[in-house]
Amino acid sequence: MIALEQLNRAAVADFVAALGAIFEHSPWVAERVAGMRPFKSSIDLHRAMAQAVLQAPAELQTALIRAHPELAGRAAQRGELTAASTGEQKGAGLNACTEPQLQRLTALNLQYRERFRIPFILAVKGHTPDSVIAALAERIAHDANHEHRVALNEICRIARFRLAELIEEPWGEAIMAMLEDLARFSETDDALSCSYLTPAHRATAERIREYMLAAGLAAHVDAVGNVVGVLPGSAPDARRVLTGSHYDTVINAGKYDGRLGILLPIVVAGSMRRAGVKLPFPLEIIAFAEEEGVRFKSTFLGSRAIAGRFDFKALDSTDAQGITLRQALAAAHLDVAAIGAAARDPAQVACFVEVHIEQGPVLLDAGLAVGVVSSIAGSRRSVVTVSGSSGHAGTVPMGLRRDAAAAAAEMVLAVESRCSADTGLVGTVGRLDVPGGAINVIPGRCEFSIDIRSGSDALRDAAHRDVCAEIQRIAQRRAVTVELTEVLEAAGVPCSERLQDAWAASVQRVTGSPARRLPSGAGHDAMMMASFTDIGMLFVRCGNGGISHHPHETMSAADADVAARVFEDFLTSFGCLAP
Numbered sequence: 266m267i268a269l270e271q272l273n274r275a276a277v278a279d280f281v282a283a284l285g286a287i288f289e290h291s292p293w294v295a296e297r298v299a300g301m302r303p304f305k306s307s308i309d310l311h312r313a314m315a316q317a318v319l320q321a322p323a324e325l326q327t328a329l330i331r332a333h334p335e336l337a338g339r340a341a342q343r344g345e346l347t348a349a350s351t352g353e354q355k356g357a358g359l360n361a362c363t364e365p366q367l368q369r370l371t372a373l374n375l376q377y378r379e380r381f382r383i384p385f386i387l388a389v390k391g392h393t394p395d396s397v398i399a400a401l402a403e404r405i406a407h408d409a410n411h412e413h414r415v416a417l418n419e420i421c422r423i424a425r426f427r428l429a430e431l432i433e434e435p436w437g438e439a440i441m442a443m444l445e446d447l448a449r450f451s452e453t454d455d456a457l458s459c460s461y462l463t464p465a466h467r468a469t470a471e472r473i474r475e476y477m478l479a480a481g482l483a484a485h486v487d488a489v490g491n492v493v494g495v496l497p498g499s500a501p502d503a504r505r506v507l508t509g510s511h512y513d514t515v516i517n518a519g520k521y522d523g524r525l526g527i528l529l530p531i532v533v534a535g536s537m538r539r540a541g542v543k544l545p546f547p548l549e550i551i552a553f554a555e556e557e558g559v560r561f562k563s564t565f566l567g568s569r570a571i572a573g574r575f576d577f578k579a580l581d582s583t584d585a586q587g588i589t590l591r592q593a594l595a596a597a598h599l600d601v602a603a604i605g606a607a608a609r610d611p612a613q614v615a616c617f618v619e620v621h622i623e624q625g626p627v628l629l630d631a632g633l634a635v636g637v638v639s640s641i642a643g644s645r646r647s648v649v650t651v652s653g654s655s656g657h658a659g660t661v662p663m664g665l666r667r668d669a670a671a672a673a674a675e676m677v678l679a680v681e682s683r684c685s686a687d688t689g690l691v692g693t694v695g696r697l698d699v700p701g702g703a704i705n706v707i708p709g710r711c712e713f714s715i716d717i718r719s720g721s722d723a724l725r726d727a728a729h730r731d732v733c734a735e736i737q738r739i740a741q742r743r744a745v746t747v748e749l750t751e752v753l754e755a756a757g758v759p760c761s762e763r764l765q766d767a768w769a770a771s772v773q774r775v776t777g778s779p780a781r782r783l784p785s786g787a788g789h790d791a792m793m794m795a796s797f798t799d800i801g802m803l804f805v806r807c808g809n810g811g812i813s814h815h816p817h818e819t820m821s822a823a824d825a826d827v828a829a830r831v832f833e834d835f836l837t838s839f840g841c842l843a844p
């Protein structure tokens with residue numbers, strides 16, 4: 266392996282020599298990008314090299330395609346491939362084809378070469394002989410121009426996999442570059458929006474799968490679109506450690522929410538695999554396809570499937586265009602009948618851990634890069650309608666009024682004051698309306714919402730009780746009536762004590778400071794996973810005042826690096842405390 270920094274500083278000849286084999290027998294690609302150094306990440310380097318290939322004259326492109334060996338072809342059998350190609354073909358099992366597979370491949374290869382006058386090229390990582398044959402059969406039907414582009418695309422994918430084996434770079438920078446890269450797939454040009462099973466969402470899934478394969482993980486996409494990568498352990502039957510987060514986003518989102526908890530483990534797992542570090546258990550990284558509930562108004566579709574709690578009634582729910590979830594799954598070639606099989610057997614799972622940005626200002630305020638989540642807050646949500654009497658703004662004296670909005674204002678302040686009385690408690694009135702109100706009319710009706718959250722159910726319930734009682738007192742004093750409807754009661758989900766302690770010990774070892782523990786005010790995939798296994802979460806500091814679900818959401822490469830080292834320490838220490 267070679268450090269990216271070293272490549273950035275190397276003489277042009279050394280740079281080209283180091284990267285000359287990334288594109289088969291084509292050092293000109295490295296030559297064309299040498300002047301664009303320094304590269305901030307291997308992803309930037311790869312993008313530059315891919316651009317150089319895609320912008321090269323057609324003859325040069327064709328020569329590059331022709332420099333590639335045939336898959337499982339005669340050259341492979343004679344042992345004439347480059348070392349890289351031999352390893353790649355072996356990885357897909359192409360050195361161990363059955364006789365009928367070999368015959369089919371040979372026949373298709375011949376047909377392909379006759380039709381296009383180029384060898385069939387496929388980035389075989391993640392493929393099996395059968396899927397290679399299927400791809401070959403499908404691509405023979407392309408027109409020549411289209412197939413030329415597909416071949417170049419595959420060559421660029423091969424280059425990504427080869428670069429991953431060659432280049433070493435700081436974890437934080439690598440993670441940030443991958444986060445930027447994923448944010449390029451969006452439903453809108455000027456912002457990041459990635460909702461379930463849209464083309465942008467599926468492209469994101471494909472790129473995540475490519476990252477997993479590049480890290481050397483076995484990767485597959487399950488029946489709801491979760492992308493799952495596995496790093497095998499030294500004891501294949503040991504209970505698995507699951508980690509991950511979601512890759513869908515809200516509309517006009519930040520780049521870090523969810524995705525950090527996918528890409529950070531991939532970077533750490535890839536690094537461990539290349540270093541030959543074997544964990545005593547398999548590590549499974551799950552990129553959950555859906556958490557935010559944007560498209561079908563149904564949240565946690567990805568983690569519900571893994572937890573065996575998928576709500577099959579949701580298949581008939583529709584998006585804004587009237588497309589049902591069932592239709593969207595079919596269009597994405599996902600098999601509804603296989604959703605049940607995505608569920609994990611709790612007996613085979615040791616725990617689920619999730620790395621996530623804090624989405625709030627607590628760590629930023631405390632000057633800490635990371636923190637350990639103590640619990641995920643549950644919430645109680647209510648809708649309140651205050652009824653007084655309407656009247657003319659000019660004729661009813663102040664003392665004779667029953668103003669619903671003025672009463673509601675006092676109630677809003679009561680929510681604020683009660684929820685300020687305890688730490689670990691938050692209360693919000695997010696909606697406040699005077700239906701049909703007018704500037705010259707005393708409000709006869711006012712409606713508002715209350716959202717009270719805490720990591721402690723007891724604290725939250727006590728606050729809810731007190732707020733309700735205070736609202737009644739205010740109503741009585743002001744001679745208005747109130748109707749309070751509770752619309753949601755979700756219990757908080759505590760993080761396992763032993764996982765909190767393990768995270769805290771890792772934070773202490775890596776940062777040298779004691780870990781701050783804090784509750785999560787936002788919901789996470791871990792909540793759903795808690796239905797069948799122990800959960801633990803690590804929060805990473807947000808910048809910009811902790812803003813999230815917003816394009817201004819941010820975090821630093823330095824913090825990503827600390828979090829990655831804490832995650833590595835957690836994994837390597839975990840074997841000791843597994844039951």
Ligand SMILES: [Zn+2]
Nearest residue numbers: 511522523621
């Ligand atoms: Zn999230």
